[in-house]
Amino acid sequence: MAIVSPHRIPVIVGVADVIDRPAALAQAREPATLMVDALLGALQDAAGAAAPALLTALDSLNIVAEHSWPYDEPSDVVSARIGHMPKRCIYGTAGGESPVRFIHEAALRIAAGDSVVAAVVGAESQHSVAAASKQSIQLPWSPRGSNAGLLRGKDLCHPIAISHGMTQPAHVYPLYENAATAAWGQTPGEAIRESAELWSAFSRVSAENPCAWLKQTYSAEQLATPTQDNRPVAWPYTKHLVANPFVNQGAAVVLTSLAKARELGISEERCVFIHGGARAVEPRDYLQRDQYQRSYAQEAVLAAMLDAAGRFDAVELYSCFPIVPKMARRVLALPANARLTSIGGLSFFGAPLNNYMTHAAAGLVRALRNQRNGRALLYGQGKFVTKHHALLLSSSAPANDLATSDGDVQPQADRQRHPVPELIGDHNGPAAVETFTVVYGRGSDPEFGTVLARTAEGRRLMARVAPTDSSSLQVLTSLSTTPVGRVGQVTRGADHLLYWTVT
Numbered sequence: 001m002a003i004v005s006p007h008r009i010p011v012i013v014g015v016a017d018v019i020d021r022p023a024a025l026a027q028a029r030e031p032a033t034l035m036v037d038a039l040l041g042a043l044q045d046a047a048g049a050a051a052p053a054l055l056t057a058l059d060s061l062n063i064v065a066e067h068s069w070p071y072d073e074p075s076d077v078v079s080a081r082i083g084h085m086p087k088r089c090i091y092g093t094a095g096g097e098s099p100v101r102f103i104h105e106a107a108l109r110i111a112a113g114d115s116v117v118a119a120v121v122g123a124e125s126q127h128s129v130a131a132a133s134k135q136s137i138q139l140p141w142s143p144r145g146s147n148a149g150l151l152r153g154k155d156l157c158h159p160i161a162i163s164h165g166m167t168q169p170a171h172v173y174p175l176y177e178n179a180a181t182a183a184w185g186q187t188p189g190e191a192i193r194e195s196a197e198l199w200s201a202f203s204r205v206s207a208e209n210p211c212a213w214l215k216q217t218y219s220a221e222q223l224a225t226p227t228q229d230n231r232p233v234a235w236p237y238t239k240h241l242v243a244n245p246f247v248n249q250g251a252a253v254v255l256t257s258l259a260k261a262r263e264l265g266i267s268e269e270r271c272v273f274i275h276g277g278a279r280a281v282e283p284r285d286y287l288q289r290d291q292y293q294r295s296y297a298q299e300a301v302l303a304a305m306l307d308a309a310g311r312f313d314a315v316e317l318y319s320c321f322p323i324v325p326k327m328a329r330r331v332l333a334l335p336a337n338a339r340l341t342s343i344g345g346l347s348f349f350g351a352p353l354n355n356y357m358t359h360a361a362a363g364l365v366r367a368l369r370n371q372r373n374g375r376a377l378l379y380g381q382g383k384f385v386t387k388h389h390a391l392l393l394s395s396s397a398p399a400n401d402l403a404t405s406d407g408d409v410q411p412q413a414d415r416q417r418h419p420v421p422e423l424i425g426d427h428n429g430p431a432a433v434e435t436f437t438v439v440y441g442r443g444s445d446p447e448f449g450t451v452l453a454r455t456a457e458g459r460r461l462m463a464r465v466a467p468t469d470s471s472s473l474q475v476l477t478s479l480s481t482t483p484v485g486r487v488g489q490v491t492r493g494a495d496h497l498l499y500w501t502v503t
Helices: 031-056 074-082 098-111 126-135 159-163 169-183 188-207 220-224 258-263 296-309 323-332 353-369 410-414 470-476
Strands: 010-019 058-063 088-091 117-125 232-234 248-257 272-281 314-317 375-382 387-394 429-440 446-454 460-465 487-492 498-502
Touching (some): 010 031, 010 098, 010 258, 010 353, 031 074, 031 117, 058 074, 058 098, 074 088, 098 117, 098 248, 098 353, 098 387, 126 248, 169 232, 169 323, 169 429, 188 220, 248 353, 272 296, 272 353, 296 323, 296 375, 296 387, 296 410, 314 323, 323 375, 353 375, 353 387, 429 460, 429 470, 446 487, 446 498, 460 470, 470 498
Parallel strands (some): 314 375, 460 498
Antiparallel strands (some): 010 272, 117 248, 232 429, 272 387, 375 387, 429 487
């Protein structure tokens, strides 16, 4: 076996998190400031007194897509503030998995000899932006951009989903939750309990993390019970079971080659090695998928990482909604009480939108620095269970050249797919529930139910359940029996939408 040159061995050498809890809005830091603070902090974490030399050598910078205060030219804004313009400075496309992808791509460039020092950075200030909007306060920040390049749910969804108002992540992920609950043979009450116990464990991790937004530990009972502070959002999820984007947080990761790290005097004990990665996607339109019980892309990505590692000493499983780590845990054959987060999850640590996984990477790096021959899984996911990317990190050097594979496992995912049911927009007659949810207003009353249903011929349709249809809503929200497979009657409503009624 050929010895890999240290110039072609990528290592993570620096990480940093920043959190902003201003005493007054006038003191709040904008996202660009948080990014600069995080990037400079990561350089300092990596090299100490040699941080300026590491900055000078920075030739690649990925900026995670930012929503709370978009800039017309974010690369220029950040580069001007650090006083250095890398030859490659890219503002990334959106997606919760994007920091994992950027770290992987940076590692591949270092392994190929196309980069020496690279960084990934991102930040959000949504908490301050929302507070300023509520109080009609003008924030004294850099000029705000147009936000024109950011994709919304309606940009990604089928017209039928748009007409039914089913374009928000909080409305779509329950479709997977409820389909998987039925496929796993659980009652809805058992599935809610599993989610609540998992999230309770996440809250305990967050409570001990100095960089976390929420420091409160929640019991499973608190998380499973709808209250005024834990209102229902979309069945079966309540407020504390969904990601919390109202945070001010930033994070950065700095990579270089093992040779460069040695040149700068960075101790090898502080280096975390990237052994490989994997990536795959589901069809972008969630109505054009063959089922909602599982994700073939997720399974292919995690199987590749498990095959490469054999075991993990630490994991970070993306946790925008409970169904994602619940599915992932089963793929990895981890026990129900396994620790699935290094930092606390998107509900409690905080969900700075696309940038959570940069924080998660920092958490895993810190964990690996304290282990001998440790291995960690960093798994991110984006859009509507759509984009999946994972990395295998280790405190020991890899045996193989990372540049030999870009981690594309799309063929493995695609081989598992079955024909997609024909999607129809008109039907009058019986149809059986494939999956479903109920969307609630801020006052905790149902706004509408949504079912995906199959006709006797196997065609798929989306239908609404009226908020006044208490019998159908009661069936959908039963804790003892799943409605998946239940046949109801579909008719056309006065608003031209299809409606499903229990029979």
